[in-house]
Amino acid sequence: MNLWAIAIKSVRQRALASALTSLSVALGVMLMVVVLVANGMVERMFVQTATGYDLVVGPKGSQLELVLTSIYRIGVAGEPLPYRFYRELTSAKGNRISDAVPITMGDVTQQGGFPILGTTPAYFALPYMHEADGTPKRFRIRTRSLDGQHSGEGLIRNPFDAAIGAVVARHNGWDVGTKLKLVHGGSDGHVHDEEFTVSGVLEATGTPNDRTVFVHVDGFYMISGHEKPLSEAVARELEFFGNISEESQKAIEAERAGGHSHGPVPEAQKEVTAILVNIQGDVGEKVLAESRLMSRLNEGVQAQAVKPIVQIDRMMQTLVGPIRTLLMGLTSLIIAVSGIGIFVSIYNSMADRKKEIAIMRALGARRQTVLTVILAESTLLCVVGGLGGFVLAHLLILACAPMVAGYGLVVDPWTFAWGELVLLPVLIALASLVGFVPGMTAYRTDVAQTLSD
Amino acid sequence: MSLLLENISKSYREPDGGRLPVLEIERFEMSRGEQMALVGASGGGKTTLLNIISGISSADSGRVIIDDTLVSEMPEPIRDRFRAERIGFVYQTFNLLPAFTALENVLLGMSFSRGRVDRHRALELLESVGLSHRLNHRPGQLSVGEQQRVAVARALSNRPSLLLADEPTANVDLANQQTILDLIRTACTADSVALLLVTHSGDVAEQFDRVERLEDFNTAALVTPEASR
Numbered sequence: 185m186n187l188w189a190i191a192i193k194s195v196r197q198r199a200l201a202s203a204l205t206s207l208s209v210a211l212g213v214m215l216m217v218v219v220l221v222a223n224g225m226v227e228r229m230f231v232q233t234a235t236g237y238d239l240v241v242g243p244k245g246s247q248l249e250l251v252l253t254s255i256y257r258i259g260v261a262g263e264p265l266p267y268r269f270y271r272e273l274t275s276a277k278g279n280r281i282s283d284a285v286p287i288t289m290g291d292v293t294q295q296g297g298f299p300i301l302g303t304t305p306a307y308f309a310l311p312y313m314h315e316a317d318g319t320p321k322r323f324r325i326r327t328r329s330l331d332g333q334h335s336g337e338g339l340i341r342n343p344f345d346a347a348i349g350a351v352v353a354r355h356n357g358w359d360v361g362t363k364l365k366l367v368h369g370g371s372d373g374h375v376h377d378e379e380f381t382v383s384g385v386l387e388a389t390g391t392p393n394d395r396t397v398f399v400h401v402d403g404f405y406m407i408s409g410h411e412k413p414l415s416e417a418v419a420r421e422l423e424f425f426g427n428i429s430e431e432s433q434k435a436i437e438a439e440r441a442g443g444h445s446h447g448p449v450p451e452a453q454k455e456v457t458a459i460l461v462n463i464q465g466d467v468g469e470k471v472l473a474e475s476r477l478m479s480r481l482n483e484g485v486q487a488q489a490v491k492p493i494v495q496i497d498r499m500m501q502t503l504v505g506p507i508r509t510l511l512m513g514l515t516s517l518i519i520a521v522s523g524i525g526i527f528v529s530i531y532n533s534m535a536d537r538k539k540e541i542a543i544m545r546a547l548g549a550r551r552q553t554v555l556t557v558i559l560a561e562s563t564l565l566c567v568v569g570g571l572g573g574f575v576l577a578h579l580l581i582l583a584c585a586p587m588v589a590g591y592g593l594v595v596d597p598w599t600f601a602w603g604e605l606v607l608l609p610v611l612i613a614l615a616s617l618v619g620f621v622p623g624m625t626a627y628r629t630d631v632a633q634t635l636s637d
Numbered sequence: 638m639s640l641l642l643e644n645i646s647k648s649y650r651e652p653d654g655g656r657l658p659v660l661e662i663e664r665f666e667m668s669r670g671e672q673m674a675l676v677g678a679s680g681g682g683k684t685t686l687l688n689i690i691s692g693i694s695s696a697d698s699g700r701v702i703i704d705d706t707l708v709s710e711m712p713e714p715i716r717d718r719f720r721a722e723r724i725g726f727v728y729q730t731f732n733l734l735p736a737f738t739a740l741e742n743v744l745l746g747m748s749f750s751r752g753r754v755d756r757h758r759a760l761e762l763l764e765s766v767g768l769s770h771r772l773n774h775r776p777g778q779l780s781v782g783e784q785q786r787v788a789v790a791r792a793l794s795n796r797p798s799l800l801l802a803d804e805p806t807a808n809v810d811l812a813n814q815q816t817i818l819d820l821i822r823t824a825c826t827a828d829s830v831a832l833l834l835v836t837h838s839g840d841v842a843e844q845f846d847r848v849e850r851l852e853d854f855n856t857a858a859l860v861t862p863e864a865s866r
Binding site for chain 1 (some may be wrong): 684685688691693694713714717718719720721722726728732733734735736737741744745746747748749750754791
């Protein structure tokens with residue numbers, strides 16, 4: 185009969201007290217694991233989502249707000265940039281821009297209030313984020329679109345096509361072929377007459393894309409009232425660039441001639457909320473090109489380029505970091521309290537168990553042996569409680585996964601956070617700590633005295 | 638020689654700071670396989686003597702030699718191991734672990750020696766004391782006679798060379814007293830185990846060829862508490 189068997193016997197002898205103390209450890213560990221997993225989710229949601237694009241170019245203003253608006257679809261977009269700015273940025277030589285995707289925002293869906301993002305098909309050809317090891321994550325279509333595409337690329341090829349995120353599809357019960365209308369600026373606003381048709385449903389990405397409806401930027405501006413009035417657009421262009429483009433000139437002339445087109449809106453009347461930019465080259469070249477572009481744009485007064493990952497990192501450190509530390513501190517305290525519970529339970533049992541300890545000593549058990557038995561007991565209580573906590577935590581996450589999925593968070597209940605690996609040695613150390621004092625009581629037991637009592 | 642005590646002295650501290658001598662033994666010996674009854678007045682130091690022999694307590698001075706090994710000079714952990722392997726102990730109050738079954742209590746007796754925990758031997762021993770049908774019963778589910786038989790099996794589990802029995806029949810009903818005594822004596826005879834049995838019972842003592850009164854060789858019994866101060 186080894187020491188573990190003796191310890192298990194002792195734990196089973198006090199089954200109720202043992203179960204309760206283990207349960208308190210389990211609850212502490214469960215909370216800790218949930219915090220760790222939630223932290224991982226928040227990190228993935230914010231940090232990894234920010235890895236999709238090298239730069240975001242947008243109007244002057246708060247850099248963080250630009251990132252939150254354009255990538256996370258949080259908040260209200262600022263004064264948009266002229267579409268000409270986007271065209272000139274992409275055509276300028278020496279920028280080393282490999283991809284530049286315009287996005288325009290402002291409307292929401294009539295059902296569910298999901299944000300509408302006007303963009304180009306190129307949006308779906310780019311990775312929406314990169315894994316920690318640099319692996320790009322690309323859009324996938326969950327159901328076949330009308331034209332049979334399977335990858336994200338090729339969606340919204342027609343002006344009134346729409347692609348919808350997984351959460352939008354699930355929440356609204358939409359699928360390929362569903363007709364939808366846009367609400368101007370909010371669900372209680374004006375409902376546009378134009379109808380868009382869902383041409384593809386994106387697979388869940390665990391990013392804000394899941395809660396977004398994508399339409400073609402041309403279609404977006406073909407909606408009545410979305411195009412800027414030509415006179416305003418020209419005035420803005422003149423103010424922004426100091427001149428008027430040839431295309432704007434033609435549009436003015438066409439308007440003067442009384443012409444009216446049902447086709448795409450002229451460039452001068454279109455705007456972009458932001459431009460998602462990727463830079464080409466190796467790491468060194470990219471850093472240099474990014475710095476140059478940021479310096480050039482940020483020196484001006486009308487536009488800016490920001491690195492999303494830098495903004496989000498800063499936000500995580502200043503806002504999310506302290507909250508995470510606080511939660512971890514609180515759950516650590518809970519585990520420590522559970523540890524004290526184990527200490528009290530074992531220590532209180534020592535008075536009843538002195539006789540047992542003395543008998544074992546009389547049978548030839550060494551002082552170290554009885555100390556080890558007590559430590560084994562506290563380790564058992566901690567480890568069993570801890571493992572129970574792991575299982576409870578992941579079952580809780582499993583139960584909550586469908587709920588958080590409604591917020592666009594993809595949760596794998598069986599994904600383990602690295603911090604969980606640290607918990608086990610911490611629990612064993614805690615067990616040694618709380619088992620030591622009662623263990624020393626066992627160690628110091630006066631055998632002859634106890635047996636004669 | 639199975640047991641030899643030389644110049645053993647043991648005293649206890651009294652509340653007023655004085656010392657109460659309990660044992661003063663110049664020489665005491667038992668030969669290999671010898672069976673002896675030790676009688677004496679209550680509080681005369683019989684249990685203390687057994688504790689010193691087994692190494693549970695230490696004498697203030699003197700030497701304890703068991704199987705030609707100087708036990709009293711051993712470091713405590715070595716002495717504990719020696720006790721586990723060479724000395725069996727049967728108590729008046731059985732001292733079985735209540736959470737362990739009869740079989741587990743016997744196996745526990747083997748757990749602290751260097752030898753392997755021999756389940757087969759444990760089963761044999763329990764069968765020999767008539768408890769093969771009570772293997773999985775806890776002490777609380779056994780009669781007092783059965784509990785003492787488990788204790789006897791446990792004491793013999795490591796094939797000791799010396800068995801110490803402290804009033805082993807005192808808590809057992811009359812019907813079982815002789816059975817227990819016979820079990821102990823038969824087992825000791827079979828394995829040439831020396832037996833030192835402390836008893837108050839004249840009926841028990843008279844069955845032994847050698848009966849010693851502690852007062853006869855313990856000079857501390859002659860010292861009154863007043864004289865010791």
